[in-house]
Amino acid sequence: MTTPPVPPAGLGPLCAEPVSLYPPFRQRPETWDRYPDRADGYCALLTALGDVELGSHDVRILHWFADLDAPTVATVCALLHRAHAAGYREGSTP
Structure with missing residues (x-):
């Protein structure tokens, strides 16, 4: 039996523009670039997707x-x- 991951803190709805690529999204990191290196954004997206299987088209779009x-x-x-x-809270399995 696998234990679901603990969701990161600060995952409430965003009511203002986020200032971080990673949770908590409302806390400005030490360095913040409005147009960061593509690799930073790509890594943040992969982190957010977790274990989701990706195809070549998915990777291209990311x-x-x-x-x-x-x-x-x-x-x-x-x-x-x-x-x-939310999926884990509802009891879904990975």
Whole structure:
């Protein structure tokens, strides 16, 4: 029996533009670049997706999406983290 991951803190709904690519999204990191390196956004998206299996098209779109501004990428990361956490709260299995 696997234990579901503990959802990161600070996963409530966003009511303002996020200032971090990782939870908690409302806490500004030491360095914040509105247009971070694509690798930073890509890693944040992969972290938010967790163990989701990705196909080559998925990976291509994630690389494209990671090029967008940090608040947009962070908003999608926050949604993915919250959806993942909501699934575990509802009792779904990975």
